[in-house]
Amino acid sequence: xxxxxxxxxxxxxxxxxxxxxxxxxxxxxxxxxxxxxxxxxxxxxxxxxxxxxxxxxxxxxxxxxxxxxxxxxxxxxxxxxxxxxxxxxxxxxxxxxxxxxxxxxxxxxxxxxxxxxxxxxxxxxxxxxxxxxxxxxxxxxxxxxxxxxxxxxxxxxxxxxxxxxxxxxxxxxxxxxxxxxxxxxxxxxxxxxxxxxxxxxxxxxxxxxxxxxxxxxxxxxxxxxxxxxxxxxxxxxxxxxxxxxxxxxxxxxxxxxxxxxxxxxxxxxxxxxxxxxxxxxxxxxxxxxxxxxxxxxxxxxxxxxxxxxxxxxxxxxxxxxxxxxxxxxxxxxxxxxxxxxxxxxxxxxxxxxxxxxxxxxxxxxxxxxxxxxxxxxxxxxxxxxxxxxxxxxxxxxxxxxxxxxxxxxxxxxxxxxxxxxxxxxxxxxxxxxxxxxxxxxxxxxxxxxxxxxxxxxxxxxxxxxxxxxxxxxxxxxxxxxxxxxxxxxxxxxxxxxxxxxxxxxxxxxxxxxxxxxxxxxxxxxxxxxxxxxxxxxxxxxxxxxxxxxxxxxxxxxxxxxxxxxxxxxxxxxxxxxxxxxxxxxxxxxxxxxxxxxxxxxxxxxxxxxxxxxxxxxxxxxxxxxxxxxxxx
Numbered sequence: 001x002x003x004x005x006x007x008x009x010x011x012x013x014x015x016x017x018x019x020x021x022x023x024x025x026x027x028x029x030x031x032x033x034x035x036x037x038x039x040x041x042x043x044x045x046x047x048x049x050x051x052x053x054x055x056x057x058x059x060x061x062x063x064x065x066x067x068x069x070x071x072x073x074x075x076x077x078x079x080x081x082x083x084x085x086x087x088x089x090x091x092x093x094x095x096x097x098x099x100x101x102x103x104x105x106x107x108x109x110x111x112x113x114x115x116x117x118x119x120x121x122x123x124x125x126x127x128x129x130x131x132x133x134x135x136x137x138x139x140x141x142x143x144x145x146x147x148x149x150x151x152x153x154x155x156x157x158x159x160x161x162x163x164x165x166x167x168x169x170x171x172x173x174x175x176x177x178x179x180x181x182x183x184x185x186x187x188x189x190x191x192x193x194x195x196x197x198x199x200x201x202x203x204x205x206x207x208x209x210x211x212x213x214x215x216x217x218x219x220x221x222x223x224x225x226x227x228x229x230x231x232x233x234x235x236x237x238x239x240x241x242x243x244x245x246x247x248x249x250x251x252x253x254x255x256x257x258x259x260x261x262x263x264x265x266x267x268x269x270x271x272x273x274x275x276x277x278x279x280x281x282x283x284x285x286x287x288x289x290x291x292x293x294x295x296x297x298x299x300x301x302x303x304x305x306x307x308x309x310x311x312x313x314x315x316x317x318x319x320x321x322x323x324x325x326x327x328x329x330x331x332x333x334x335x336x337x338x339x340x341x342x343x344x345x346x347x348x349x350x351x352x353x354x355x356x357x358x359x360x361x362x363x364x365x366x367x368x369x370x371x372x373x374x375x376x377x378x379x380x381x382x383x384x385x386x387x388x389x390x391x392x393x394x395x396x397x398x399x400x401x402x403x404x405x406x407x408x409x410x411x412x413x414x415x416x417x418x419x420x421x422x423x424x425x426x427x428x429x430x431x432x433x434x435x436x437x438x439x440x441x442x443x444x445x446x447x448x449x450x451x452x453x454x455x456x457x458x459x460x461x462x463x464x465x466x467x468x469x470x471x472x473x474x475x476x477x478x479x480x481x482x483x484x485x486x487x488x489x490x491x492x493x494x495x496x497x498x499x500x501x502x503x504x505x506x507x508x509x510x511x512x513x514x515x516x517x518x519x520x521x522x523x524x525x526x527x528x529x530x531x532x533x534x535x536x537x538x539x540x541x542x543x544x545x546x547x548x549x550x551x552x553x554x555x556x557x558x559x560x561x562x563x564x565x566x567x568x569x570x571x572x573x574x575x576x577x578x579x580x581x582x583x584x585x586x587x588x589x590x591x592x593x594x595x596x597x598x599x600x601x602x603x604x605x606x607x608x609x610x611x612x613x614x615x616x617x618x619x620x621x622x623x624x625x626x627x628x629x630x631x632x
Contacts, residue, residue: 035060035072042079047086047231050268054083074103078116085123086231088270094123114143114152121159125166126271134163151192154183158196165203174203194223194232198239205239210247217243234263234272238279245283253283274303290442481522481606483631488557489516491523492548495530499538507543510534514550519557519627525603526627532596533561533623540584540621541565556609557629562622568615576613600625608632 042056057079064072081096097119104113121136141156161176177200184192201216217239224232241256257280264273277300284293492514503510519526537546544564551558572584576597604611604625615621 031063031067032069032072035063035069035076038063039072039075039079042083046082047229047269048267050083050086053086054080057083070103070107071109074100074107074112077103078119081119085119085126087268088126088274090123090126094120097123110143111147111149111152114140114147117143118152118156118159121163125159125162128166130163130166134160134167137163150183151187151189154180154187154189154192157183158192158199161196161199165199165206170203170206174200177203190223190227191229191232194220194227194229194236197223198232198236201239201243205243205246208246210243213243214240230263230267231269231272234260234267234269234276237263238272238276241276241283242279245279245286250283250287254280257283270303274300277303481525483520483522483607485518485520485630486523486526487516488519488550488559489514491526492530495527495534496548499531499534502535503538503546506538506541508538508541508546509544510546510548512548514548514559517550517552517557517629519629520631521607521627522603525607529600529603529625530561532600536596536623537561537563537565537621540567544620552629553626555629555632556626558624558626560622560624562620564620567617567619567621569617570615573613573615 038056038060042053042060045053045056057076060079061073061076063069064076077096077100081093081100084090084096085093097116101113101116101120104116117136118140121133121140124130124133124136137156137159141153141160144152144156157176157180161173161180164170164176165173177196181193181196181200184196197216197220201213201220204210204216205213217236221233221236221240224230224236237256237260241253241260244250244253244256257276261273261276261280264270264276277296281293281296281300284290284296489512492512496510496512500510534546541563542565546561546563549560549562568584600623601611604627608628609626611623611625613621613623
């Protein structure tokens with residue numbers, strides 16, 4: 001009787017398990033089909049509506065993650081990356097491409113991996129690292145040749161031509177382009193034909209064969225217009241405008257470039273827009289219209305600055321490094337992924353699969369209890385505990401390494417952001433003014449105010465670079481602190497003497513009421529503290545007074561630097577020493593990076609002191625910091 005009941009129970013469990021498995025499989029097939037369809041529809045939007053393409057890619061990604069569908073996750077990453085690439089967001093594009101590449105490598109899907117390698121090569125093209133772009137496209141071509149995929153071989157040949165042309169190898173580039181065009185013509189690939197025609201036209205343009213170049217550009221434009229590919233149309237318009245400009249037909253060139261700019265704005269094609277701005281600046285220079293040329297160059301600088309190519313290139317290198325590290329620690333990473341999946345919210349699909357797994361576990365437990373006994377179960381439990389402890393230790397190590405990488409990347413991003421925004425525009429303006437002066441196209445009377453402005457900007461740049469170097473030392477652990485007994489009066493006077501001419505130029509009187517009191521601090525750090533606080537006070541004071549005071553409070557010396565400047569609101573005071581840089585324009589339009597006050601705070605804290613600030617709008621600002629009097 002017992003045996004009969006046991007057999008019935010076992011059969012019921014088996015039937016339920018099979019039913020749940022079939023239900024789960026049917027649901028999975030439906031979900032994967034939907035994910036595939038969404039990505040396919042998103043690809044149709046490439047070059048026309050990048051924002052909608054990205055939204056659809058994210059929707060497909062969310063569905064894929066809910067059912068842990070790895071191939072769908074990879075395809076969705078690729079869709080989102082392409083949408084960001086067309087908008088000029090290279091860092092985001094690279095991140096999504098790398099995530100897709102990791103998954104395809106793990107799945108052993110060489111065809112998909114070759115596509116991602118090609119896409120990364122395109123990212124490096126936009127970042128103007130053409131040697132690395134060439135290397136990625138060669139890797140993609142090797143796989144595609146083995147697979148005998150004509151369509152993908154054609155794409156790789158075209159991309160290799162682009163890389164060779166940008167490296168200055170025109171004959172090699174033309175050979176690759178012609179091979180690609182032959183493949184694409186056989187395949188009837190209109191999009192690929194259009195792209196390659198444009199590329200061939202660029203080679204002829206660089207060889208000053210303008211009629212040939214215009215012929216190929218026109219053929220490309222016609223194909224993209226017939227297929228309503230707006231990004232391709234905008235690209236061809238820019239190229240045709242460039243060809244007419246180099247041929248000397250300036251009015252026709254301007255007409256094409258203006259049309260390209262209008263279309264690029266409509267479809268948010270930021271890279272194409274940047275190139276069009278640059279060509280318009282060149283066009284105006286060719287016609288001796290230097291004022292208009294400067295205006296177009298300013299637009300180009302602002303847009304190029306927003307793309308921050310150098311920063312994104314470094315970010316891509318960091319992403320690739322993390323990817324290689326992940327491949328080396330494959331076993332640990334898989335364990336970490338399993339742990340994260342257990343902590344995630346379970347969808348309907350996961351619930352069904354877990355239910356099926358539980359039934360299987362129950363069957364396994366019944367077998368173990370019936371035939372192996374308590375001792376074997378206890379032994380297995382100890383083994384599981386030991387494995388869990390090993391996994392916990394490995395996960396802890398991975399978490400620590402992740403935190404260290406994030407801290408390093410955060411420090412680098414902060415520094416590169418400051419340099420990108422505060423160096424690019426002054427240098428570009430200085431280059432433009434020097435070019436005008438070299439061409440004798442601007443009078444001495446017009447140059448004088450420009451040189452005064454450039455002098456002020458170079459002073460600001462010099463102060464920025466000095467502070468950046470000190471900041472780098474603090475972030476990289478290379479800053480040595482060598483405290484000693486210092487005469488506070490002598491150190492402050494030496495700094496005031498340097499900045500006195502700048503203060504006098506703004507009608508500001510600097511009064512040093514510090515006595516001969518001593519402090520225990522690093523001399524270079526103390527000078528930097530005084531230098532940044534005094535420069536800040538001068539910047540926001542006009543025809544006023546700056547006063548240095550000090551007094552001893554127990555074991556600490558309290559130093560105050562008070563000005564009668566424009567002051568600031570309480571909300572601005574709270575932002576001064578935050579981790580994010582905060583800047584304002586001075587009374588004489590002086591610019592700053594916000595890095596100086598961050599260094600002041602860090603150096604005061606390293607010296608064992610505190611720093612505080614009080615301010616009132618229209619009255620002035622007082623900075624107060626403390627330092628130890630003697631060695632403790």
